[in-house]
Amino acid sequence: MKHRRRWGWIFLSPTLVLFLTLFIIPLGYTFYLSFFDANLFQSSFVGLGNYLSLVESSLFRQIIWNTVKYFLFIVPVSVILPLILALLITEAPRFSSLFRTIFYLPVIIGGLVIASIWKWIFNPTYGLLNWLLSLVGVSKLSWLGNPDFSLISISIVFVVACALSNFTLIYCAAITSLSKELIEAAKLDGAGTFQLVKSIVIPLLKPAVHYIMLTSILTTFNIWAFPKLLTEGGPLHSSASFGYWIYETGFIYQRYGLASAQAVMMLFLTVGFGVVLLRTQYDIT
Amino acid sequence: MRKIIFLLVALVLLVSACKPKVVEKVIYQEPEKIMIEYYAEINGALPSYAPIPGVETEGDWGKYVEKLYEARVPYVDIVPTVAVYEGGGTEQLSVRIAAGRYPTVYEAYGGRIFSYSPMFLDLPKPDAPFAPGTLDACTVNGKLVAYPIGFWPGWSYANVTLMKAAGCAIPTGTQWNTDAATLCAKKLYDYGAYLFQPFALKQSGQHQHWIMMNGGAEMFEAGNCAHTTWGEGTYTERYLDWLKSLLPYYENNPTNFDSEEWYKLFISGKTALGWWDESYFQQSVEDGTLKEVPELKILAMPHLPDVEATRISSIVATAVAVFEPAVKDDERLKEEAIKFALWLTGPEVNYDYHWLGNPSARQDVWKGNIPPEVLKDMQYGDFNQGFNCGKFNEARSIWAEEMQAFWLDQKTARQALDSFVARYDEILR
Numbered sequence: 001m002k003h004r005r006r007w008g009w010i011f012l013s014p015t016l017v018l019f020l021t022l023f024i025i026p027l028g029y030t031f032y033l034s035f036f037d038a039n040l041f042q043s044s045f046v047g048l049g050n051y052l053s054l055v056e057s058s059l060f061r062q063i064i065w066n067t068v069k070y071f072l073f074i075v076p077v078s079v080i081l082p083l084i085l086a087l088l089i090t091e092a093p094r095f096s097s098l099f100r101t102i103f104y105l106p107v108i109i110g111g112l113v114i115a116s117i118w119k120w121i122f123n124p125t126y127g128l129l130n131w132l133l134s135l136v137g138v139s140k141l142s143w144l145g146n147p148d149f150s151l152i153s154i155s156i157v158f159v160v161a162c163a164l165s166n167f168t169l170i171y172c173a174a175i176t177s178l179s180k181e182l183i184e185a186a187k188l189d190g191a192g193t194f195q196l197v198k199s200i201v202i203p204l205l206k207p208a209v210h211y212i213m214l215t216s217i218l219t220t221f222n223i224w225a226f227p228k229l230l231t232e233g234g235p236l237h238s239s240a241s242f243g244y245w246i247y248e249t250g251f252i253y254q255r256y257g258l259a260s261a262q263a264v265m266m267l268f269l270t271v272g273f274g275v276v277l278l279r280t281q282y283d284i285t
Numbered sequence: 286m287r288k289i290i291f292l293l294v295a296l297v298l299l300v301s302a303c304k305p306k307v308v309e310k311v312i313y314q315e316p317e318k319i320m321i322e323y324y325a326e327i328n329g330a331l332p333s334y335a336p337i338p339g340v341e342t343e344g345d346w347g348k349y350v351e352k353l354y355e356a357r358v359p360y361v362d363i364v365p366t367v368a369v370y371e372g373g374g375t376e377q378l379s380v381r382i383a384a385g386r387y388p389t390v391y392e393a394y395g396g397r398i399f400s401y402s403p404m405f406l407d408l409p410k411p412d413a414p415f416a417p418g419t420l421d422a423c424t425v426n427g428k429l430v431a432y433p434i435g436f437w438p439g440w441s442y443a444n445v446t447l448m449k450a451a452g453c454a455i456p457t458g459t460q461w462n463t464d465a466a467t468l469c470a471k472k473l474y475d476y477g478a479y480l481f482q483p484f485a486l487k488q489s490g491q492h493q494h495w496i497m498m499n500g501g502a503e504m505f506e507a508g509n510c511a512h513t514t515w516g517e518g519t520y521t522e523r524y525l526d527w528l529k530s531l532l533p534y535y536e537n538n539p540t541n542f543d544s545e546e547w548y549k550l551f552i553s554g555k556t557a558l559g560w561w562d563e564s565y566f567q568q569s570v571e572d573g574t575l576k577e578v579p580e581l582k583i584l585a586m587p588h589l590p591d592v593e594a595t596r597i598s599s600i601v602a603t604a605v606a607v608f609e610p611a612v613k614d615d616e617r618l619k620e621e622a623i624k625f626a627l628w629l630t631g632p633e634v635n636y637d638y639h640w641l642g643n644p645s646a647r648q649d650v651w652k653g654n655i656p657p658e659v660l661k662d663m664q665y666g667d668f669n670q671g672f673n674c675g676k677f678n679e680a681r682s683i684w685a686e687e688m689q690a691f692w693l694d695q696k697t698a699r700q701a702l703d704s705f706v707a708r709y710d711e712i713l714r
Contacts, residue, residue, distance in 0.1 A: 040379065040383065040401070041404070123537075124537055124538070125536055142538050142540070142541065144541040145537065145539075145540040145542070146540070146693075150541075231541060232486050234486065234540065234541075234689055235541065235689040236686065236690060236693065248682070251376050251379060252678050252679065252682050253678075253679050253682070253712070254379065254400075254678070254679070256383070
C-alpha cells in the first residue's frame with residue numbers, strides 16, 4: 001500500500017508542481033501584496049488600508065452594482081436561451097451538425113474579431129442596429145457611448161458571442177446523453193413534447209443547468225475582454241466589471257497593492273457564490 | 286686618442302644601427318562581445334515615418350536597427366524586442382520590470398517613457414545638436430533621463446480639398462480662429478463631412494487634445510511635478526465649451542470614440558482635420574474610397590478670437606533611455622548602452638523621421654523637410670513642462686474619465702478640469 005502511495009505521489013508531482021507555482025504561489029503573493037501600497041517603484045505596508053479604501057470608495061459600490069446588472073442581464077438569458085436552442089437543434093437531427101457549427105463559430109473566430117464586428121453593429125452613425133431601428137422610426141442611439149446602454153450592449157455581445165455558442169453545445173451534449181429508454185417510455189405513456197421537456201428532460205439536465213449557472217455567474221465578475229475592447233469600461237465606468245476594474249487599477253494605474261486587494265475581494269465573492277450554488281445543487285440532487 | 290674615441294662611438298652607433306630592429310607586434314584584440322537588449326515600444330506609425338525598404342512591420346524595425354548598429358559596432362550584439370504600444374506593450378514591460386527583467390535600452394513614446402524615470406540612468410549631456418528645449422523636456426529633477434528622438438508640436442493636417450468642396454474659407458497661414466472653424470464645421474456637416482472629432486475613450490491618445498487645448502503647457506509648474514495647476518484654466522475652460530458647441534456637427538459622441546475611428550474618417554475624406562500625412566491616403570485611393578490623394582495643409586487648432594494665436598505646446602514624442610538596474614554593475618555595458626541610445630537619436634537611423642507628428646529632435650537630422658510653418662509657429666509655445674513628470678497612462682485615463690463626464694453633461698468644463706488637476710496631483714504625490 002505504502003509503495004503504491006509513493007508511486008501515486010510521484011505521478012502526481014508534475015501537476016502538483018505546476019499547480020503550486022502557477023496557482024497557489026501567485027494566489028498567496030496576491031494576498032500578501034494586498035496589504036501593501038505597492039507600485040513599480042516602492043512598496044509600503046498599509047495593513048487593511050487597501051481594503052478599507054475600497055469599501056469606502058464610491059467606485060466600488062458602482063462596480064458591485066454593475067456586477068448585479070451583469071448578473072441580471074446575463075445569467076437568466078445564458079441559462080434559458082441556449083437550452084431552448086439546444087432542444088430545437090436536437091429535435092432536428094438532420095441540421096444538428098450545421099447548427100452546432102454555426103453556434104460554435106464565435107468561439108473559433110476570437111474575441112477581438114467579435115468585438116470589431118459588434119463595434120460596427122453598434123456604431124451610432126453607420127451601424128447595423130441603428131439602421132434596423134431607423135426602419136421602424138427609432139432615432140439613433142449611442143449604444144456604447146451612453147452610460148444607460150453600454151452595459152446592456154456588452155451583455156448582448158457576451159450572450160450572443162459566448163453564452164449561446166458554448167452553453168448551447170453543452171446542453172446539446174447533455175441532451176443527447178439522456179436515457180433514450182426513459183424518453184421513449186414517457187412518449188409511450190402519452191407525454192406530449194412540452195410535458196416531456198418539463199417533466200423528464202429539464203430535471204435530468206439539472207447538473208448541466210447548474211454548471212452553466214455557475215459559469216455564467218462567475219463570468220459576471222470576470223467579464224473583461226468586451227468591456228476592454230468595446231468601451232474601456234466606460235463611459236464613466238458604467239460598463240466596468242470587477243475583472244476590468246482590477247485590470248485598470250493594476251495595469252493602467254499601476255497600483256498593484258490595491259489591485260491585489262480587489263482581486264482578493266473578488267475571489268471571496270466568487271467562491272462564496274460558488275459554494276452557495278454548489279450546496280443548492282447537492283440539496284436538490 | 287680623440288680619433289680612437291670618435292671611431293669607437295661611430296662603431297657603437299653603426300652596430301646599434303645595424304642591429305635588427307625588434308618589431309613591436311601590434312596584436313589587435315577584438316573587444317569582447319557585449320549584449321544590449323533594445324526594447325522599443327512602437328505606436329503603430331512606423332510605416333509612415335520610416336519608409337525604409339524591408340521595414341514593413343514593427344518587428345522589422347527591430348531587425349533593421351540591429352543590423353545597422355552591428356555593422357557599425359561589431360562587438361555589440363543588439364537584441365531587439367519590439368512591442369506595439371497600443372497592443373499590450375504597456376503591460377508587457379510592466380510585468381517584466383516587476384519581475385526584475387530590465388531591458389538595457391528602452392525607446393518609447395514620450396509620455397510613456399517618463400513613467401519609469403526613477404529607474405533610468407542619469408545620461409551625460411550630449412554634444413549632438415538637439416533642438417532647443419528638447420533636452421530640457423527630458424530632464425526630471427536635474428537628471429537627464431532620456432535622449433529625445435522626436436517631438437510633437439500639436440498640429441493637424443487639414444484636408445484642403447474637402448474644405449474647399451464644402452465651401453470653407455482656407456486660412457492663409459497656419460493659424461485660424463474658432464469663429465472661422467465653427468462656420469466651416471457647419472458647412473462641412475451640410476456637405477456630409479465633419480471638421481473634427483474629439484474623443485474621450487480611454488487610452489486613445491486623448492493627451493493630444495489636452496495639449497491642443499491651449500492650456501497644457503501651464504498645467505504644471507515648471508520643474509515641479511508635485512503640484513499641478515491650471516494656469517490659463519479660463520481659456521481652456523472656454524475652449525472646451527467651444528468644442529462642445531460643435532457637438533451637433535461631430536460624427537459621434539466623443540464618449541465612445543477613439544483615434545482609430547477618427548483615422549478612418551480622416552483618410553476616407555470624411556473629416557477635415559487629422560494627424561495623418563499624405564502617405565496614409567494612398568490606402569484609400571488603392572481601395573477606391575477616394576479618387577486621389579487630397580491636398581493637405583498644416584493647421585493649428587483654431588484659437589479663440591480674443592487671442593493672437595494658438596499656443597503650440599510641444600511634447601517629446603519619442604525618446605530613448607537606459608535602465609540603470611540593467612547596467613549598474615557593468616561600466617562597459619553602461620558606456621556602450623549610452624552610445625547606442627545616443628546613436629538611436631541620430632541621422633544614421635532617423636533620416637526619415639520627419640512626418641508632421643514627429644519632427645526629429647536633432648537638427649542634424651533635418652534636411653529641410655520640417656515644414657517652415659512648424660518652426661515659425663513654435664514661437665507661440667514651448668515644451669510642455671510637466672509631461673516628463675510621468676504617470677502618463679494614469680493621467681490619460683483620468684483625463685478621459687473627466688472628459689466623459691464633461692461630454693455627458695455630468696460636469697462643467699471647469700469642474701472637469703479642476704477634478705482632473707486634483708486627481709492627477711494625488712497620483713503625482
